[in-house]
Amino acid sequence: MFAILQGPCVLRGEVGSRAVLRRSMCIRVFNLVWIHRARHIRQCRLLLRTTSASARRGPRADLPHYLLHASTILHAADASIISDRLRFALTFALGKLGATSDCGRAKGRSGGMIAELLRASEAQGLSASEQDYYVSGIRAGVRVDGRSLLDVRDLMVETGVLPSAAGSARVHFGETDVLVGVHTVIGDETEGQGHRVPRTLGEALNFQIQIPGALSRDSRDGANVAMMLQQRLEAVFNALDEKALHFEQRILVQPNRMWWQFSIQVLVLRTRGLASLLDASAAALRAALRSTQVPRLHLLPEDEDALPKILLDEKSGMSPQLLDAKLTPMTLTLCQVGGILIADPDAFEELCADAFIQVAMDKAGRVCGLFVSSNEHGIEPTSIVAAVKAAREVCVGWLESVDLILDEDLKELENLFVPRSSHTGFLHTR
Amino acid sequence: MAASESRVARAHVARLEHVSGTGSYAGPGTLLLGKRRYEGGSEEPHDLVLPGNDLFADGTYVRGHGTHVRNGRLVSSQAGTVLTVNRLVTVRPFRSRYVPEVGDVVVGRVLQVAGKRWLVDINAVQEASLLLSAITLPLGEQRKRTYEDELNMRAFFAEGDPISAEVQEIRSDASIALHTRSNKFGALRNGVLLQVSPSLIARAKKHYVRLSLGVSAILGTNGYIWLSPHDLETAQNEDKTKKAGSRSDAPLSEERYITPLSVGPEAHLRVARARNAILLLNARSIPIDPVSISLVCEECARQGVDVKDMTRREVASRIADTVQTQLSAASHLAERPLRA
Amino acid sequence: MATTATAPNAAGVHWHAEDGDVVFPGDVLMTIPESEGLVVRVGRGVTRRGSKAREHADSHEMVALYAGTVRVDAGRNKVWVDCDHAKRYMPSVDDLVVGVVADRFADGYRVDIGGAETALLGALEFQGATKRNRPSLKVGDVVYARVTVAHRMMEPEISCILPGSNKSWLSGESELGPLQSEATSMFVDVSLGYARYLLTLTNGDAMDSLNSAGDTRSVISLLSQKLNFELAVGVNGRVWIRTNDPQHTILIALTVQNAQHLRIPQQIELAQRAIATL
């Protein structure tokens, strides 16, 4: 690990300052791990985080900076620039790392995703011959369900499914059917249940993810997958800045004392394979956030040290404001099968995959998170770039059309005077 | 390419309540107390019984699956439709696990190699077991099972291998024994396995079928279906795929790792079409047999539906309805289920 | 405590304990010099100390295994330790035990005989059982069997075959084997000593060396005058009873079970009262 950290650290001075000057946001890459001699990336994560946030992050703040390049890169709107700069950044990092050799210690340890997959698929593994068939199909450009390589399956969104929740959504995507409910609570530090002022957006959300033994005989595996899913969602939201969830009061109702805590329940009704799981959950989460209503508060500050009283006046309390979450991202999973990149693999294609690239992309087409995991053969940086490019196409398209639908829904939502509990509820069909 | 994707992506995001699988039968106010309304339910399903419903008062009926006797009365223990085959009364549930019968042709997947036997998943309540003594060994004839055979059982079937077999016996503790003692059974390769509701696949004479669109299929009674391309063009391809599709003898160890013949894109497309057709039928719970499959494919061809769009719901419903009408027109031999 | 009186007898055995002494585990009962022709039969609860003791480099020390009363017969060539109140059964060869089938597998059963670990019962270990026809026991069935292997290190094994008997299990008249018809039979747990006492009682004469009561009339004999029952006593402290009527079974079971804490006259009284209820 030391060897890995060492290389990048050299970079901190030179580019960093410039990038930070460029815009107030700098970007860091945390734990670029498992790079072996072939200089292929085994697994890397891009987490974007505002400097202010990461500065308070403490120990993690001095992690490698070399993708300060990426900061400028990833903010550039143009995809081609993205690819160039990203490639540059990666190869540069690789060069640095290659210089300090023997980072290949971790050979044989595969990425978390693969491990999960293997465990999940033990019940119904794919035989060698079937894998051959899948691969040959992909080589021929025709996937088993007739899609071409970069086609994605349908995505279906429904909002306002949980009347009692502040916001909720349900998404069908591939084999996955996931339900997300958002509850808003005012958190303050006096409660002392370990509640801390959120420093990043991810901290303002706390997830509860449930996967009822869907993945395997015993629900423990479900728990593992849930863990992974939560980590990735949190990572994505940590990357966003506060403005991504925008409404009248800020998330911090009172700086360092009271804030909105969004507790998010993700209930996976059915799933199979993990690619569609993350994508569907992210989509559902975004839809749920977008449909979330936050009551308007009036704060009566008493003396300074005591917490202010919370009032909600009748009128506005009855017509809460909608959370503006347009800037939150959606994710797309791509995987590499026999050296060929396919988008949105289904459960069986996952089993044939030798690398996964999960890209979180927001409406402006900026990468908000990138998770790469592969088997021991590693993955070419170029294909990461290609993946990001492809993901950009799909995600932007998705986001636009999802927003079209949501806007309609939410319009009629907003001019409903009564809170949404009057709806028929979950699975309501108007 | 990229442009098309974005189009695709944009086109395919839809609002759920219009298309949700449940929406069609959980319409607004459909299930409120008292009033009962069925969307599109053409005929009121009278022959539906729930567990605990009395079927027959007199004991003159033989109790079959899905029924039990409660103080002298025959009572349903399933939610489903009542069928009476002259004294035998059975209740067939909507959907259930596969209930094996001796002689069924099943497609399964090897889960585990245990001592002297394989455990096979055939979508039944229990894992079926395939004894080493119940397969034909490489050198066909009934030679003694040697210790070597026991050692390299994985050479015959390894974990995850899809196989086709026949149900040999069902023991008292409901455990299932398979056998592959015929040259049509054995390991399957160079194709795809898909799963449908077992209730949709009738027990027929032929479960190894050649679909008109150049795909050979094994319709397992247990709802597992094996599809493999089978080319019409070249005879050379022909027999190779046939060999691959439904192998005559059990595989040899080295044979398992032969890279399969690379089938061309159009072959893949054919299989994909068949697959989607079957899934479409399954989604609309229409019985799956060569006729219905080819009907769907023709219908798609007529309406010019792209293969990858076949499972899209609105398309599916459109096609399924026409196919259903054609089918119901065709099949008059639907015995009227008996009323409770 | 172990007595101090060490009276070397003719055989040269140094006795450290007398008949009737109460000893604790590890108490030395006697030391036997290594000279030929010395035959001392040691019974249950007596073992040889593993390593040779220092002070008697040329002799074996026999020590008590558990707390109890030392029994030495008149001839001073048999010694054992009685622990009548014990409930935990330690299997030893040729014990007759009443066991419950705890688990069944391909070629045998696992039987709970109340010991530290379950005993093995081979599927063919029945009188006249062949591979073709052999009894098939369910989990929970009760068997009357004989301990064939009992060793510190090994899982005990039991068998329903009786040397010198040739009654087949099929005819149902074999001494050992499954105890049938659980519909009207039950068994009760008693202390090991009491079980032994019952066993010896069924000899028809009193065992004054085992129990200090000289009364030949016993609970069982009394009951058997009035009731028609079948009863099997296992040394492992289990008494299996069967009559035609569950009420009688219960009556007998409770009488036998409760009698173990009473003196003989009280036992008799108890039995008589029990009979009186019929």
Added chain:
Amino acid sequence: MAPQRTRWGAAGAEPAVDAAGLRMDGRRPSEIRVMRCVVGEGTFSPFGMGDDAHGPTGSAYVEQGRTAVLATVYGPRERASSSSALPGSTGALVNCEFAITALNVGGAASAGSSYTKADRRSSEMAASIKAAFETVIVGDGLQRSQIDVFVHVLQSDGGQLAAAINATSLALMNAGIPLLDVVCACTVGVVDAYYLADVTALEMRFHGAVLTVASTPSEHKIVLLELESKLPNQDTLDNALSVAQAGCQEVYHAIDDAMHAYFAAVHRAHAPIRA
């Protein structure tokens, strides 16, 4: 949630049943809440990838007033070797997991604390659901198999256990698992001489007794019974039981309708299989 707190705040003052003999939500005392059931929810994805052996075999969503419960059933499948079942046990082994995923409508608990799998209450619920169905499931043919039931309370407004039981029996029926009888459950609140069928969380605040009864509709037998507070005498219990059983009948009608609707939708023009 804050607004809800304000909405419910003053509720305690009002009487359980007003002069017109109506309850706070306008029901008659013996009337149960509107019940919506959706059968096969989640097992039946709109993309036709319906029955894979991997997904749930059956599931149902039940909404009684503002209490919403989702039950999914996996199996019957080969019993996991780890599961410790009695060697002699015949029939299927039923596992149940119960999770409260939503805020109570009353807004009492904070969302953070409301869901813990190890929560005592949840485990108790799971235990009673398991117990309620173990004897009802017909065992023959299901040897060495296990059935996993997952119950999620999406919102709770009183009568969680009852709704959970109803959802479970629907899900089991959907999964085609043989049952001796349907199990319907209903709660009854006894508030000063009123017997309120299917009480809401709000009505529970009157500190009346709440009786949960699960019974078999065809024979009016009581499978499960839970009373957690004080009833003055046996007559009250008698009345409460009969009200509850009447409620169970109502529930059964709803369940029956749900299954019919499911049948109508899924097996519309289902050509019978040539046997």
Added chain:
Amino acid sequence: MAVSREFVQGALEKGVRCDGRHLNAARHCEIEFGPQQGSAMVRMGGSIACASVNVEAVAPYADRPREGMFAASVDVSPGSCLWAATDVVAARELGIDMSRKLERLLRSARVLNNEDLVVVAGKLVWQVRVEVMILEVDGNVLDVAALVSVAALKYAKRPDVSIRGESIVLHALEEREAVYLPVNHTPYIVTFALFARTALPVAAHSSKRASLLVLVDPTEDEERLCDAQLSVSMNAFGEICGLSKAGGLAIDKENVMLCTSLAADRVRHLDGLFKHAWELANNGAPSKPQFNVRPSQVCIFPSKVPNIMSVPSASKRPRSERQVAPQAPKHADVIQGMDAEAQPPGIQPSAEAKNLSEKFGMADVQAELPKAAPATSVLQSTKTRKASGSEASNMIDKDSTGSSSSGDDLTKAIIKTKGKKKVKR
């Protein structure tokens, strides 16, 4: 004692239970307050539990300033029975489950009103914790736990308090007499084991009303074998404080009502016992110094069956009768250290006779007299011993390993000699 389902069924059909009781007869029950304040011990048949209460003055919760705190917890000691010893986890779970039920009972029955536990609102309240330890498990443990916890609470005292201006003074015991906790109700739990007349669960759905056997105060075996359990909790005024039947056999409403009415009688009886014990404890009657655990099988037939239809006080036996009990045998002394006190009350003639007649009254007396010789298989067993006794017994020599296996040869040898003697006679 090991019985099969069939046997129990058969016996119950004839109206007898495996320990010779009636269906609706409870086992002998003893309640003891003390030794110290706030502790109690209850024995019901073979099941024994003790409880202790501790009371602390603490600051109340911020959100509930005028409520005291109350909690109950039950532990099942691993030594309480065989399965508890082998499967500790199950024992703990049983404890957790029971503590939940117990707490719910005590709350719903309003044994302690949290409002009564306030010293000064918002400043100081009493925190009452009752801890129950199950010492012996022989069925019906929940009833025992409930009984003992209520007893302990009843007997518990808290230091007296006086408020001087701002300051609150908790008086030491020597300064002022401690006062009892405000226990205003004494609820009891009565658990029934329900047996269908036929073992098949299908019978659950047969419509015969008489198809159910209701057993009060079930033993371990009965709990294991029964089709369903129903526990009714009720206080002395016949108010039903709780009901719980978790699944199992489906029963009719009438059966529930039957159980509650049976429970009412049983509760009346228990309340009688409770009051009697309470008087004993308060009238300075020397409550037993040390409670010596008595193995259940000591009592010959379950001690006097309290006919729960009769008035409760009649069924509590005055101590004097106990002295009639005969001495235990010597080895029994050594073993259980039993004293006359601990002797089962069942033995003295009157009660005994009454008992048995009660118990076997309905048994047909003309059960035909024994035709065959008694105890056939026993004779056989003796034969065996003779047979195998004649085998060579091992000698001690250098290389003879541990002779644990040689033990029985000796007894056999003795038997053999006896046999010889007999021959000589």
